Amino acid sequence: MQDTTQVSEFKGIMVYLEHSAGQLESVSLEILGKARELAERLATDVTGVILGYDIREFGEEAAQFGADRVLVADSPSLAQYTTEAFCNVLAEVVRDRKPEIFLLGATHDGRDLAGRLAVRLNTGLTAHAVQVDIEPETNLLVCGVPGFGGSIVARCKCPRSRPQMATVRPGIFPVPERRPQRKGAIETVQVNTGQVRTKVVERSVKAGVDIARAEIVVIAGRGAVTYFDSVRKFADSIGSAIGVTRPLADRELMPRDYQVGSTGIAVTPKLAIVLGASGAAHFVSGIRGAKTVISVNKDPDADINADADYFVVEDIGRLLPALLSKLEGK
């Protein structure tokens, strides 16, 4: 096992760059922006690392978004994400480059990977950080990690092991400006995937709207299940993205990517319209970043009312037709 006690040998910030459907994930860009900021504070540099097949063009793109250097592991054996191949390759990269901080996006694959990699590297990992800072006195990474439904944040550090690892929640930090004139060093990484026991035999992925970035989101809760088609129509008619609470994702009315809350996506729109949600803490933490919240629930005592700027006590089955005809008639 690697000796991680030589803290001073570890320098720089490393960012794991995730990509899908020919695009860098926005969470990876968000982290690059944050990493730039941390690098200024620590007077160090930012290294991006990307794994996949036929991904060389991402190197330049990541540099334009803030990486000083991008390590590219390009191989047919990395065409699909598998935990073991990605973990084996990244563990070698980290052992070789010794970053003091290593950040990954808290996506499904990012979390799958980070949890295994941290044990392999014998170091500490904090999960789904919503705050990422440097402690001035110690230069240690301090991450705010939400727990208990998202309302309480634990400020975590990893004082004695390196790298200090964290996964960062998507949609929390802004995507930095892309500067086409910005150049970085692109380096190729040797790929040795080692033993890979899992095999992806089928993959069905749709490129959807990234609801974390939507300006307006209509969110359906349990009380809107029966009217889900009308909810869609309503969302379409006002040009809104659509989100759901956890019970609706459980029923597979929408994929998990549309689930708003502490176990799903945190949305940050100008306006969130919440239909038929009761206002459980784990859900409400997902609309914390909404500028304005309108809620509709037939229960006058629903918890959600206290988390809304405007609330309507009404049967959704009666209100939606009225809304739709008003919008059509305008």
Place this chain on the structure above:
Amino acid sequence: MRTIVCMKVVPKTEDVRFDQQTRTLDRSGAENEINQPDKSALEMALQLKEGHGGDVVLLSMGPSFFEPYLRLGIAMGADNAILLSDRAFAGADTYPTSYTIATAIRKIGNFDLVLCGEESSDASTGQVPPGIAEWLDIPQVTYLSQLNIEGSMARAKRTVKGGYEIVEAPLPLLASVELGCNSPRFPDFRRKRWAEKEFKITVWTAADMGVNPDKIGSKGSHTTVDELVELPRPSRRMQRITGSPEEEAVLIVQKIKEAFGS
């Protein structure tokens, strides 16, 4: 086939209060429950047992107040329950937790499948399942919603961004199970009485397991929690809109326009 189901007991999130004075969590008023995704993992294990035979072993790490919840799992249909309980385990982050649980899994032995919930509702890291897989050097599939076993191979449906993938892996395998992928059964009434009155839970201490004392509990943790802060609740206007559905619709459309500054 032997399936080990890892189970955590958590306080109900909505019952936990934050004490502004001491900046600590007040769990005294909180009712506890089996972590919901762990219940989904147990349900999946029980369904697999119905199809393939074998046994289901519950494994948990925590104080003795966890015992009634393990008995509930037994009442649902699990065959055995082991509680890892020792003061030396306290204060563990995900690194020593996954190490301690993995060590217990080795001691149980002869397993084909380790099922965990995707994450706990209190700390919500989801890091323990991949950690256990790494300690055991077995393959992992996280965020799984369906699992079929054929011979010594598993076929799993895994949630990824924008959809799903089907993953095949040899046993033994660790899988973390998504909350809401099934409806956990209610305990059988008679079995529940037996589980509460007669079933014997196995308790293992650090000494029973032969764990490395430097790798467990707070001593084995790499991360420290400096402080807890409560995120301020955004201040909302809480204005009620009233009227007939038609009048309400007019006002809502007006608010939509206002939100976009037109």
